[in-house]
Amino acid sequence: MINVAGIEITPELVAFGGLATVAALAAIGVVAFNNAVRSALCLVVNFFLLAVLYFTLNAELLGISQVIVYTGAIMVLFLFVIMLLNLGAPQILHEKWDFKRPAGIVLALVFAGLIAGQILPSLMSASRPVSNPALDAYGSPQAIGRTLFSTYVFPFEAVSILLLIGIVGSILLAKRRI
Amino acid sequence: MATLTNIPHQIELRTSEEPFPTAKTQRVKSTRTMWNWLEHLHPALLALIRVLLFVLPILVIVPLLIWWERRLLSWMQDRIGPNRVGPFGLLQTIADGVKLFLKEDITPAKVDRLVYFIAPALALFPAFAIGGTLPWGPSFGPLHLLTPIADVNIGILYVLAISSLGVYGVVLAGYASDNKYSLMGGLRSSAQLISYELAMGMSLACMVLATGSLRMTDMVSSQEQPLWGAVSFIQNWNLLTPFGVIAGLVFLICMVAETNRAPFDLPEAENELIAGYHTEYSSMKFAVFFMGEYASMFIFSGIFAAVFLGGYNILPIRWHYLAEVMPAMSGLWDFIDSINYWLAPIWFIGKMIAGISFYIWLRATLPRLRYDQLMALGWKSLLPLATTNFIVIALWLVTTSVFGVALGWVWAIGAFVVLGIIYRLTIGMKGVEDRLHNRVVTLEEPERRQVEVVEPPKAATS
Amino acid sequence: MIGVPLVAYLSLGLFMFTVGAVGVIVRRNPIVIFMCIELMLNAVNLTFLSFARYHAVAARPGGPSAAESMMAGQMMVIFVMAVAAAEVAVGLGIIMAIFRLRDSIDIDEMSLLRG
Numbered sequence: 001m002i003n004v005a006g007i008e009i010t011p012e013l014v015a016f017g018g019l020a021t022v023a024a025l026a027a028i029g030v031v032a033f034n035n036a037v038r039s040a041l042c043l044v045v046n047f048f049l050l051a052v053l054y055f056t057l058n059a060e061l062l063g064i065s066q067v068i069v070y071t072g073a074i075m076v077l078f079l080f081v082i083m084l085l086n087l088g089a090p091q092i093l094h095e096k097w098d099f100k101r102p103a104g105i106v107l108a109l110v111f112a113g114l115i116a117g118q119i120l121p122s123l124m125s126a127s128r129p130v131s132n133p134a135l136d137a138y139g140s141p142q143a144i145g146r147t148l149f150s151t152y153v154f155p156f157e158a159v160s161i162l163l164l165i166g167i168v169g170s171i172l173l174a175k176r177r178i
Numbered sequence: 179m180a181t182l183t184n185i186p187h188q189i190e191l192r193t194s195e196e197p198f199p200t201a202k203t204q205r206v207k208s209t210r211t212m213w214n215w216l217e218h219l220h221p222a223l224l225a226l227i228r229v230l231l232f233v234l235p236i237l238v239i240v241p242l243l244i245w246w247e248r249r250l251l252s253w254m255q256d257r258i259g260p261n262r263v264g265p266f267g268l269l270q271t272i273a274d275g276v277k278l279f280l281k282e283d284i285t286p287a288k289v290d291r292l293v294y295f296i297a298p299a300l301a302l303f304p305a306f307a308i309g310g311t312l313p314w315g316p317s318f319g320p321l322h323l324l325t326p327i328a329d330v331n332i333g334i335l336y337v338l339a340i341s342s343l344g345v346y347g348v349v350l351a352g353y354a355s356d357n358k359y360s361l362m363g364g365l366r367s368s369a370q371l372i373s374y375e376l377a378m379g380m381s382l383a384c385m386v387l388a389t390g391s392l393r394m395t396d397m398v399s400s401q402e403q404p405l406w407g408a409v410s411f412i413q414n415w416n417l418l419t420p421f422g423v424i425a426g427l428v429f430l431i432c433m434v435a436e437t438n439r440a441p442f443d444l445p446e447a448e449n450e451l452i453a454g455y456h457t458e459y460s461s462m463k464f465a466v467f468f469m470g471e472y473a474s475m476f477i478f479s480g481i482f483a484a485v486f487l488g489g490y491n492i493l494p495i496r497w498h499y500l501a502e503v504m505p506a507m508s509g510l511w512d513f514i515d516s517i518n519y520w521l522a523p524i525w526f527i528g529k530m531i532a533g534i535s536f537y538i539w540l541r542a543t544l545p546r547l548r549y550d551q552l553m554a555l556g557w558k559s560l561l562p563l564a565t566t567n568f569i570v571i572a573l574w575l576v577t578t579s580v581f582g583v584a585l586g587w588v589w590a591i592g593a594f595v596v597l598g599i600i601y602r603l604t605i606g607m608k609g610v611e612d613r614l615h616n617r618v619v620t621l622e623e624p625e626r627r628q629v630e631v632v633e634p635p636k637a638a639t640s
Numbered sequence: 641m642i643g644v645p646l647v648a649y650l651s652l653g654l655f656m657f658t659v660g661a662v663g664v665i666v667r668r669n670p671i672v673i674f675m676c677i678e679l680m681l682n683a684v685n686l687t688f689l690s691f692a693r694y695h696a697v698a699a700r701p702g703g704p705s706a707a708e709s710m711m712a713g714q715m716m717v718i719f720v721m722a723v724a725a726a727e728v729a730v731g732l733g734i735i736m737a738i739f740r741l742r743d744s745i746d747i748d749e750m751s752l753l754r755g
Binding site for chain 3: 057070077103105116
């Protein structure tokens with residue numbers, strides 16, 4: 001095994017590195033592109049790669065629902081709205097340059113530095129998953145279903161009410177005449 | 179109510195390693211030695227073989243499908259159709275493909291280049307990716323190593339997830355073309371696909387509930403059980419069960435809408451939007467869009483065949499049960515059974531082609547829907563129907579396990595009636611009114627303008 | 641993936657969160673700001689799931705068992721997804737309503753409440 005700075009370079013780590021690099025570049029693209037459609041596309045790529053990363057974490061049901069919910073529904077909605085606005089007035093989605101840009105970047109870097117300096121080092125020791133074959137199927141539909149409808153049934157119902165309110169609210173906003 | 183605790187137990191039983199033990203598993207073992215070499219291959223090589231066995235036929239079949247569509251459509255319209263190039267005109271599509279290859283690839287000046295180029299690829303990708311979990315052959319015996327490409331335990335969800343990516347090709351093509359008609363086509367398409375995806379997911383969820391598994395091969399093997407758990411010599415194809423009929427109809431309509439085919443081809447309605455989202459595409463890029471459409475039609479037919487039509491079985495008859503009951507003719511039944519097994523991919527592809535023919539039939543028969551009709555059908559009819567079906571199946575499962583089979587059916591039918599009445603009084607009523615209003619085309623006479631005849635002032639004459 | 645340390649996943653999550661925060665501060669297009677919020681939510685989701693997989697928190701005596709904490713992380717992700725979906729439905733509705741009212745969606749021009 002090759003060691004770089006005390007970390008074993010495994011094939012899995014290389015694969016993760018590739019995925020994570022593309023995901024990070026896509027995340028930068030979301031902010032950097034002036035064109036909103038391209039930002040949305042970058043976000044789609046990012047979410048899709050996150051779904052792949054969820055698979056690598058054995059969370060298969062969540063990985064697939066990430067694709068269904070985010071890539072398949074939410075981002076399509078975003079694109080839909082961007083295109084609708086573009087159709088109405090192509091000029092309105094124009095970015096301008098001002099002092100917020102450097103200020104925002106500096107603030108975010110400080111934030112990232114704080115977390116990376118304080119929290120990550122203490123977690124270096126817990127760097128390997130506990131290999132327990134009994135727990136490896138924790139992301140399967142069966143396991144999630146059992147937990148969701150027993151221990152977490154109250155939050156589940158609360159979320160369903162939230163979604164209902166969301167539906168009613170969006171209809172209320174969208175309809176001109178009720 | 180103590181019996182309610184039986185339900186998780188029952189589900190647990192179904193999701194165990196081999197949920198539906200079949201008598202066939204035993205009998206095909208004898209021929210296993212002939213196919214032993216398959217099991218000794220490296221898993222990666224085996225996976226590659228599976229992928230090639232799936233992708234190559236699709237690539238070959240898509241041109242044939244286009245030919246089949248043109249011929250069948252012309253027969254239905256009392257024409258002859260392409261019959262000049264090759265035998266029966268079979269090479270017509272190849273000739274068209276060569277023509278498209280050689281055409282100039284025009285990129286309009288003001289397109290969003292990156293998006294413009296990746297859109298056709300995104301349109302083709304889901305069609306091939308969905309096939310990954312499609313069980314186009316038997317999942318037991320020697321052939322099980324060749325199909326499907328990946329038998330994951332979230333097969334149906336995978337199908338839904340990847341098919342929901344299909345909208346990107348259309349939307350981005352519409353956006354990138356920098357053309358109002360393309361953009362309108364893309365917008366229409368995204369609204370249509372999102373709306374029909376819900377009903378499609380709901381109808382598939384019904385079948386997941388009835389089967390008790392998300393795995394595609396389990397869905398197929400559950401359909402080899404006795405019909406309704408009672409009629410032993412007929413297979414329990416989902417289309418033969420009461421819940422499956424409703425879910426199957428909903429799925430059938432939704433899959434036509436999902437593939438943007440007539441009568442749901444509003445995104446490319448030529449009399450309103452030129453060619454819709456692919457107006458600005460020419461040459462190979464246009465061909466790729468075309469190919470994606472046909473490939474996804476083919477794959478969706480395959481999903482319908484696997485989930486509702488008993489997968490690879492040619493007829494819904496349990497041959498080995500017949501062989502047990504009628505020992506005198508067991509040789510015949512076993513022979514038919516082995517044909518059913520060994521020619522399984524052919525039966526499955528036959529069902530897929532039947533699905534394609536259904537698409538073509540629809541195209542030849544039905545006029546295109548209006549946009550509001552499309553939305554009303556999706557949201558006011560299909561989605562409530564599929565949801566009602568889902569609720570009724572859940573009720574049926576619970577009541578059957580608590581009160582027994584007969585009372586379970588009473589409860590299910592009762593629930594269906596009650597929900598139907600509720601639907602009729604709420605959404606349905608509105609729908610009827612709308613339809614009535616829309617059917618009466620009122621040509622109001624424009625208000626007649628009063629024309630005042632103004633006399634020209636008489637010139638003062640002296 | 642056994643060969644990948646927990647810190648790798650967390651770093652990616654931290655990076656995505658930071659980029660999302662930058663986007664929220666820097667951009668003026670409310671739709672892009674919305675997308676950046678989604679990015680931040682997803683960064684948190686990734687963190688939840690990687691902690692769930694590596695269940696580093698289960699070591700504490702008297703705390704939740706390993707199995708419980710593994711499920712808890714996933715449940716949080718499910719709820720975050722549901723909340724994000726509701727948020728997007730309402731948020732995009734609001735953006736459309738504002739656009740219809742004022743023909744502009746520049747976030748800096750929305751200063752009606754300033755007085």
